[in-house]
Amino acid sequence: MRVSTSTLGFALLALLAKGPKTAYELARRANRPLGYFWSARYGQIHPQLRLLAEAGLLEVEAAPGPGPHDKRIFSVTEAGMGALGEWVCQPPRAEPTRDEMLLKAYAVWTARPAAARGLLLAQAELHRARLAEYEVIQERVLGSHPDGQVPHRDPDFGSLATLRYGIGYERNRLDWCEWLAAQLDT
Amino acid sequence: MRVSTSTLGFALLALLAKGPKTAYELARRANRPLGYFWSARYGQIHPQLRLLAEAGLLEVEAAPGPGPHDKRIFSVTEAGMGALGEWVCQPPRAEPTRDEMLLKAYAVWTARPAAARGLLLAQAELHRARLAEYEVIQERVLGSHPDGQVPHRDPDFGSLATLRYGIGYERNRLDWCEWLAAQLDT
DNA sequence: GTAATCATGTAAGTAGTTACATGATTCG
DNA sequence: CGAATCATGTAACTACTTACATGATTAC
Numbered sequence: 001m002r003v004s005t006s007t008l009g010f011a012l013l014a015l016l017a018k019g020p021k022t023a024y025e026l027a028r029r030a031n032r033p034l035g036y037f038w039s040a041r042y043g044q045i046h047p048q049l050r051l052l053a054e055a056g057l058l059e060v061e062a063a064p065g066p067g068p069h070d071k072r073i074f075s076v077t078e079a080g081m082g083a084l085g086e087w088v089c090q091p092p093r094a095e096p097t098r099d100e101m102l103l104k105a106y107a108v109w110t111a112r113p114a115a116a117r118g119l120l121l122a123q124a125e126l127h128r129a130r131l132a133e134y135e136v137i138q139e140r141v142l143g144s145h146p147d148g149q150v151p152h153r154d155p156d157f158g159s160l161a162t163l164r165y166g167i168g169y170e171r172n173r174l175d176w177c178e179w180l181a182a183q184l185d186t
Numbered sequence: 187m188r189v190s191t192s193t194l195g196f197a198l199l200a201l202l203a204k205g206p207k208t209a210y211e212l213a214r215r216a217n218r219p220l221g222y223f224w225s226a227r228y229g230q231i232h233p234q235l236r237l238l239a240e241a242g243l244l245e246v247e248a249a250p251g252p253g254p255h256d257k258r259i260f261s262v263t264e265a266g267m268g269a270l271g272e273w274v275c276q277p278p279r280a281e282p283t284r285d286e287m288l289l290k291a292y293a294v295w296t297a298r299p300a301a302a303r304g305l306l307l308a309q310a311e312l313h314r315a316r317l318a319e320y321e322v323i324q325e326r327v328l329g330s331h332p333d334g335q336v337p338h339r340d341p342d343f344g345s346l347a348t349l350r351y352g353i354g355y356e357r358n359r360l361d362w363c364e365w366l367a368a369q370l371d372t
Numbered sequence: 373g374t375a376a377t378c379a380t381g382t383a384a385g386t387a388g389t390t391a392c393a394t395g396a397t398t399c400g
Numbered sequence: 401c402g403a404a405t406c407a408t409g410t411a412a413c414t415a416c417t418t419a420c421a422t423g424a425t426t427a428c
Contacts, residue, residue: 001291003350006415014293023375033388036287040236044416048352066424069380081296088293089301092286096388100193100221105347107200108275112269115275115336124276152299161291161369165362172354180347184338192387210407232390232409252396255408282416 005055007082008048011038013057013076013084017104018155019060020075023049029112034132035165049074057083105180113184120184131170191241191269194234194278197224199243199262199270204341206247206261209235220353232352235260243269280292291366299370306370317356 015026026049027042029035040048052058057080065071076084101123108116141156141163142148150157195227213228214219214236226234238244240295243266248256281361287309294302327342327349336343 007284007289010293010417011289014289014296017293017296022379024379025376028378035283037283037285037292039282039284041417042380043382043418065380066187066378066426068423071379083329085296085298087304088290088297091305092290094285097223098193098219098225098281100281100283101224102348103193103197103200103353104224104278105351106344107196107270108339108347109339109343110200110203110271111274112271113230119275120276137250140309153295155295156333157216157295157369158292161294161366162288164365165288165359167360171354172358173351176351176354179350183343183347194387208407209409214406227389228408229390229410240395252406252408254395257407359403 005057006046006048006050007038008038009052009057010054010084011040012045012048013080014065015080016058016074016076017084019025022071022073026074037162041126043177046143052080056080106186108180117184119162120177121179124174124181127170127174127177131167134170135164138167191238191243192234194224194226194230195238195243196270196273198224198231198234198238198322199266200308200344202260202262202272203267208257208259211225212260238266244324284355292339294366294370301366306363307365310360310367311355313360317353317360320349320352320356324353 011030012026015029016020016136021029023042023046027045030045032039043111053060053074057077058074059077061073061075061169062070064072104116104119138160141159145156152162197216198212201207201215207215209228209232213226215234216224216226216231235244239246243263244260245263247259247261249259250256290302290305305311324346327345331340331342336346
């Protein structure tokens with residue numbers, strides 16, 4: 001089965017695999033939890049859903065909506081699930097790295113140390129907040145599996161995998177911000 | 187001083203702040219070390235340099251080149267250094283997160299566990315190699331400052347800041363890949 | 373009654389990638 | 401002598417963002 005859709009297409013499939021949704025709902029959830037690792041706006045989601053439906057990876061069900069248009073509920077077809085599962089095991093394409101904070105750190109020697117320190121401490125607080133947030137969500141998800149075991153085929157298995165990464169990421173980033181701020185202090 | 191250039195513009199300023207370069211050299215170094223946190227291709231660098239020069243942040247010196255065109259060596263003006271230093275202390279714009287591996291992890295419950303495990307172990311090796319690479323570079327940079335102290339205004343201060351982050355990042359990512367692979371094994 | 377939410381869609385613009393064309397020099 | 405490297409530049413394309421237009425329902 002050869003499928004050529006952009007990574008965004010698979011991101012949408014991944015979200016819809018958990019249950020049918022409208023384009024509007026997808027755009028909202030592309031904040032969280034999808035937004036933790038892939039973000040998109042409605043303007044991009046809308047045409048991509050059409051392509052996925054045309055490729056037979058999504059089904060559409062129309063229902064009367066609140067506005068001038070019908071509401072369109074998307075769900076993943078069997079072909080869509082197959083394509084998603086196969087894509088998951090393919091090596092990721094080397095993505096361009098874009099980390100603005102790291103770029104600022106690289107150029108921090110051109111800045112006033114006190115001002116740079118302020119930015120780093122503010123960023124540290126941001127990471128501290130996200131770390132706490134992720135830990136709460138992790139507890140909640142783990143709590144819904146009283147035996148402590150989450151099967152490989154349970155959607156929560158994916159959520160927990162990403163949560164665990166997010167927690168390590170925020171902790172690392174937090175430590176780094178505080179370390180660099182301290183360096184600028186001497 | 188109000189400057190409106192894209193983040194790529196500041197990335198180029200950050201690289202040129204260490205010393206004059208041609209567009210070709212910039213495109214090559216946008217692999218490493220710049221590429222560790224910001225990447226760009228020649229096709230994008232070329233027009234951006236023109237904009238920066240027009241804005242007075244860069245100076246150009248023409249020299250006879252090997253090909254049909256003159257070689258153009260860019261260097262940062264005083265205004266450019268000022269703009270860069272100020273930009274460093276501004277909070278980063280909330281960038282869209284795009285992490286394909288994490289997206290795959292989120293959807294890993296739709297895949298064959300054995301196949302997914304293979305991908306994760308391959309990724310782990312990749313991170314292990316990068317970790318070793320960064321540690322070597324860090325030793326080299328630290329070695330060039332025998333007193334163990336790097337002043338805030340030394341370009342190496344920025345390099346060491348990003349290297350330290352990179353090392354933590356790769357270690358975290360490596361651990362996570364191995365953890366998830368082990369989870370899929372049970 | 374007005375603001376927020378739900379929900380669709382279009383269009384214009386920016387950012388970034390890929391591919392092409394040119395041609396001298398250096399290395400094997 | 402052919403391949404890789406140095407070095408410029410253009411054009412077409414894809415991906416993504418922002419802004420706009422429409423309008424019903426719900427909450428305050």
